[in-house]
Amino acid sequence: MGSVCSRPIGIRSASVDDAFWSAEQELVRTAVLPYQWKALNDQVPGAAPSYCMHNFRAAAAQNRRLSAQASKDGRGNAPTYTNRGFNCLPEDPSHPDPDKFYGYVFQDTDFSKWVEAVGYSLAHHPDEELERTADEAIETVCAAQLENGYLDTYYILNGMDRHFTDLKDHHELYCMGHLIEGAIAYYEGTGKTRLLHAAERFADYVASVFGPEPGRLHGYPGHEIAEMALVRLYETTGVRRYLDLASYFINQRGTEPLYFEQEDRERAEHDGVEYQPDTDWPRPYAYYQAHEPVADQRQAVGHAVRAGYLYAGAADVARLTGDGALDEAVHALWRDIVDRKLYITGGVGANADSESHSYAYDLPNDTGYCETCASVALVFFARRMLELDPRAEYGDVMELALYNNVLDGMALDGKSFFYGNPLEVRPQTRRNHDPRYSYVPIVRKKWFGCACCPPNLARLVESVQDYAYTVGEDGATVFTHLYIGGQVSLDLAGGPLTLCMHSDLPWSGGACATVRLGAGGGGGSLTARECTLAFRLPAWAGGEAAADCVKVHRSCADDAPITKRVSQGYLYLSGPWRDGDGIDFDFDMPVRAMAANPLVSQDAGRVALVRGPIVFCAEERDNGANLHLLHLDGRALLTDGRGIDKAHGGQVEVEPFTFMAGSAPDDPGAAGHVDQVSRPMVRLRVPAWRQSDSQAETRPLYEPWGPVVHEPATALLIPYFAWSNRGENEMRVFLDVG
């Protein structure tokens, strides 16, 4: 049996009941979603207003007005286009004009991301009030839609005569993509089709305007997401048109003549301004991944979120259309990211200036961007790669990004958020308004005018179970990619099968799965089911060697054996599974000291400590200031090749503890304020030494070098995702070793 392609299971098929992830989902449900709803209604004091619902209401009112006029005099006076800029704010913030569009051109997506998370939440946590709020919002959104299906309030309110004339920067197709994602999630979560139909109507309109036929627009989204959203719409509705449109967007992208260049020229001509050629590096329009055909792309370039969304969509299309050139491209792009452009935290996008991938091996710890959304996009890409080709590396990276760079995006009280997630900060850069670090956050913010990250994180966390499993296209294999407690119920090999998971991750490597055959996961079927349960063997547990840590125990000892096969890092357990059969996982979870490739100049002489999927960091709070003087003792990090090992002299202590979040300032509205909350975690104590900085301020700036005096110390490392929850302070992931 070879490996099989697989596909998503759908949000209702799996539920979470897990000490770690239930807490995260609870936080999103109880703190983030209500906050987000307030934010998109401009009701968070001190936070940048979204104007999202304002815009939908304004568009709905305009539609009603125009429709009333049209029924009176036969035509409505729709506005003619006024360019109101990329981010238009009211002159008097306390009195926005109720008829005008405000905020970023893509502000509609604030709603779509929220309703997506709401859909996932309602799937497992019915909440009448939340559902009523969502239904009302959906009515407003649907009322903003035009007769022809178009639905982007920026152009509806500013003038439809210029819609689809700035695909590069005006995000209409990005808005469509998010609308589709939100609509499907809400449909999956509630069964309601109102928003789904609106999304289909928008997609139908777009499908009638774009395409290879003469007279149509031969363009594609400036900010990708529509590609994977359309694939999902195809998989939800079965309407082939949506897959064709996704495929068109991907394969048209970057072909000559470059659409964005033509568009730029035409817009300049229309506006009577001088045409300014694009100057992206290494090629014009690389920022948009529109510099060459996607099938020819081999280097991950440009805006890291867009890139991740594009690659995810391209992997989808490759899987569904069998396009070998696209398949080759996404595999090469994956390698480029993972081998040359990935932070150890699962962050991507080293270049903060343009939120973009930097060049190979350029991974600055202090100025690197690592946008939360870019890691969300990487998780999307990784799951699509798993669907194409179940290979443990994809699951490893997905898990890494999820537990570290993504979760770092949210404070432990769920009330403030990181846009960028640096691996090293020094508060003096902020105190001194250092322009080189203007993109590097030191404490989380409450909300953002450009609010992509918090809701993106929310929708991913609320649907994390959807990333834990896929089902093989043979209909007889279920893949477990992430070890998350809960259950997944599927029709497998001709009948219902439920896998009940318990997991101790991420704090220890124990997990178990119980097989239930029969409807509702309740068991009861007495006949065995011939099928395959495939489990990822995490790299952190030793990769394929970890197969030995997995034991099957049968409810009936007489059954034909379950065969074990390992392929590409997955353990395939095939045979006649019977109700009550179980699988025990006892993965080794050693602390690993990881060094970067020697070509990463920023990490020379340094290590990062990792255990299981969790990356650790040192905070000033635990280790004092001037972390550049703290050196892990190399002798304590000696390893058996896989993890730090006592037999080899390793001396890192793993200590379960209760992390107490909560920052000093009493003002709950202050940037960086975190409520007092506690979370069980694990921390590390590592033998270390410090270079003395006593009385450094009275010593000369340069002195003759001499061997450094080692002051003995113990480095105390906490999980990276938990940093900056105890007030502003210094932090480092990669620490000097010596």
Next chain:
Amino acid sequence: MGSVCSRPIGIRSASVDDAFWSAEQELVRTAVLPYQWKALNDQVPGAAPSYCMHNFRAAAAQNRRLSAQASKDGRGNAPTYTNRGFNCLPEDPSHPDPDKFYGYVFQDTDFSKWVEAVGYSLAHHPDEELERTADEAIETVCAAQLENGYLDTYYILNGMDRHFTDLKDHHELYCMGHLIEGAIAYYEGTGKTRLLHAAERFADYVASVFGPEPGRLHGYPGHEIAEMALVRLYETTGVRRYLDLASYFINQRGTEPLYFEQEDRERAEHDGVEYQPDTDWPRPYAYYQAHEPVADQRQAVGHAVRAGYLYAGAADVARLTGDGALDEAVHALWRDIVDRKLYITGGVGANADSESHSYAYDLPNDTGYCETCASVALVFFARRMLELDPRAEYGDVMELALYNNVLDGMALDGKSFFYGNPLEVRPQTRRNHDPRYSYVPIVRKKWFGCACCPPNLARLVESVQDYAYTVGEDGATVFTHLYIGGQVSLDLAGGPLTLCMHSDLPWSGGACATVRLGAGGGGGSLTARECTLAFRLPAWAGGEAAADCVKVHRSCADDAPITKRVSQGYLYLSGPWRDGDGIDFDFDMPVRAMAANPLVSQDAGRVALVRGPIVFCAEERDNGANLHLLHLDGRALLTDGRGIDKAHGGQVEVEPFTFMAGSAPDDPGAAGHVDQVSRPMVRLRVPAWRQSDSQAETRPLYEPWGPVVHEPATALLIPYFAWSNRGENEMRVFLDVG
């Protein structure tokens, strides 16, 4: 006898005859000055045009026109003001309008800096053609001057009705300062007063407009230099008014209400635009050092060139007026720079974004700015501190800046220049258009539209002898601050005295001085002269302990002895000096491995190698790429506390060699092209090891850490000022040690 204040000697009093400095001066004279003249006449193909002489010609023509009109109809139609921006370029660069102003607002200074260097050059190297060229240029410049003495072509051509309304950013007083400096140099070099009188007329006009009296402008220069120029004008002419004006500019600066803030408000009102409060950090107008009274300033902040010029002028005024508060301020500002903000190369201004000082101990090697001009300003400041208070540290820093950051500003063929002088470069930052490094040059450029650095370097190099000596206010002491071959002739203690110097610096520590009494330095006086010869004891030679390396030998053994006294790092040799007496210097010049203060995070675990006044660096050309993998062997750097010492295991080899400059590209116009030239130098061979990077590109991005395998290597270090003379390549000053 206590220490005495001292003052400059005047450019004609000293001449250079020195293997090292004669070559540098020759380069400036034969390569830079002619090139500079072409540049300010817009005759360098491929280089940014200066428009400097164009503007003077346009202003002169306008003056003639207006004067002709005025004699016809009683009034000339002077233009009313049009703001043409900070840097105005012609729409069609091949056809600039002959009547319009072009270039930066301070473009007049291109001439002034050139004529200053020309003046110094003519003082010792008569050159009829050069002098004729300069005289003609001076005629044009004088013809541009207005009747009332005002001379800034930006306002003369754009409209005088708004002159002196933007002191903060429009550089009129900066232009005056440079004009004065240039005029005095030309006067000193040639004895001609034409330009000096023009400068005096401009200064007289300014003195009539500014000052404490009601109805006058209570402002001061946005870009300092006028302060020290006016002091020099006072010292040249004896006219007290100029010292008073300098003193006013300094003491008025930063007083409440802030003049620049008032000016900003008034200009906004006049222009009908919204007033934008200044947002400098840590205080508004700190960029201009105008945030608080100069006498209260204790931290070096803002634009590093302006800061250096201000502090130099303040030290001048403190010396001449006995202002104790200013004296305290300049001493504190000096300490702040030297103890917290100085690169080991003598560079200052760590913040490239604003060409400014950064906060304490923030000294990034790769993004640091270290503008050539800022080190020139530091040399000015250091010499003024020496005049105030002869203390070896001032001479040490002056020498350090001069030999390293300043000389690095010019290629070894004298044909290309650095604006910024980083301590670490990686060419991939340029190849990949990395925005974080957009201010970091990797190869020198031919010229700059904003051409401050090349001519600033030229005027300093051509007058370097002026920095080597000062004469005590007691009239009986001559101070030698720098060991440069040549001679200095002064009236000392009632008669002419010449000191003939020979020096092996910077490549070895030998030097000797011979005393000549009598006119013309020819000797001949038979009577002894009771006076003091004071010599700096360089820190690199052991500081005051180096007094033992200095031997006096007398021409007549019977004379009363010369007494030796050491004070603040100077060796005072006093007694009855006789013609033919000599002093031999045999300074020790060990290689020193220098570490930065532990609070400098960027230099943690690194050392820089220094020998005498020369800082060394490793170039890729000699050491291969990926210099972050090269580690100096700590055992080879062991020291006796002062220098690397064989007896302590030190193993650094000092190797005299001939440096062959010359870059590969055949296009002499290409950026970074250097002609083939050779220069005697010294290089260092240091035992080292490299972390292997073999096949790194095929290895994973992260791997379990293990002790690094040391590949034995020898680091080959060349003088920092000579880097980037053999094509684009990687470079580091601070190297890892381990």
